[in-house]
Amino acid sequence: DIQMTQSPSSLSASVGDRVTITCRASQGIANYLNWYQQKPGKAPKLLIFATSSLQSGVPSRFSGSGSGTDFTLTISSLQPEDFATYYCQQSYSIPYTFGQGTMLEIK
Amino acid sequence: QLQLQESGPGLVKPSETLSLTCSVSGGFISSSSYYWGWIRQPPGKGLEWIGTIYYTGSTYYNPSLKSRVIISVDTSKNQFSLNLSSVTAADTAVYYCASHSWGATSNNWFDPWGQGTLVTVSS
Numbered sequence A: 001d002i003q004m005t006q007s008p009s010s011l012s013a014s015v016g017d018r019v020t021i022t023c024r025a026s027q028g029i030a031n032y033l034n035w036y037q038q039k040p041g042k043a044p045k046l047l048i049f050a051t052s053s054l055q056s057g058v059p060s061r062f063s064g065s066g067s068g069t070d071f072t073l074t075i076s077s078l079q080p081e082d083f084a085t086y087y088c089q090q091s092y093s094i095p096y097t098f099g100q101g102t103m104l105e106i107k
Numbered sequence B: 001q002l003q004l005q006e007s008g009p010g011l012v013k014p015s016e017t018l019s020l021t022c023s024v025s026g027g028f029i030s031s032s033s034y035y036w037g038w039i040r041q042p043p044g045k046g047l048e049w050i051g052t053i054y055y056t057g058s059t060y061y062n063p064s065l066k067s068r069v070i071i072s073v074d075t076s077k078n079q080f081s082l083n084l085s086s087v088t089a090a091d092t093a094v095y096y097c098a099s100h101s102w103g104a105t106s107n108n109w110f111d112p113w114g115q116g117t118l119v120t121v122s123s
Helices: none
Strands: A004-007 A010-013 A019-025 A033-038 A045-049 A062-067 A070-075 A085-090 A102-106 B003-007 B018-025 B034-041 B048-053 B059-061 B069-074 B079-084 B093-102 B108-113 B117-121
Touching: A004 A085, A010 A019, A019 A033, A019 A085, A019 A102, A033 A062, A033 B108, A045 A062, A045 B108, A070 A085, B003 B093, B003 B108, B018 B034, B018 B093, B018 B117, B034 B108, B048 B069, B048 B079, B048 B093, B059 B069, B079 B093
Parallel strands: A010 A102
Antiparallel strands: A004 A019, A019 A070, A033 A045, A033 A085, A062 A070, A085 A102, B003 B018, B018 B079, B034 B048, B034 B093, B048 B059, B069 B079, B093 B108, B093 B117
């Protein structure tokens, strides 16, 4: 199985901050990397697919980059509604696996 | 716009079979554009992919669960289902169904998701 490791596991930031979350795969996954946002008691929501493609309706302050084993999700200017848990997920090979999550909290 | 909704018992006894159904609206489950997946999340923990089905019945399972999982599809009802046998407390989780989309280069992703349903395994 491909292990996905996110860092940090938790992060405190303020509205307006620029935030970067990192996801590392245990082996190369080309650009087969997706990002999801999950708020408490809600289902995950797709933000970015195929490393850098923004899902329809997702604000442009979200962006993704990377290739191979190292990937990043960047939020350019945090908004109050962005405080949530973020998960990366590899879709390169079965079993599809998720990172452990990064909890983004208000400072 | 696709919408998915899980349904099924919220409490299952140990050693029994967990059965859930996902109803799809806003689109046809037999559409060639989509596969259909199940993902679960134990309370306070991360996400685990369980398996995926195509409307033809082709299935892909997580090897860690494969011996206990059956995913099926009913195109006449626009539904797909999950059966997980011989459950233990470790199977207690929120179970989500989701549309599993594929891009042109085999990239794939889950979107949208159902709201999720908590299944507790307890006697």
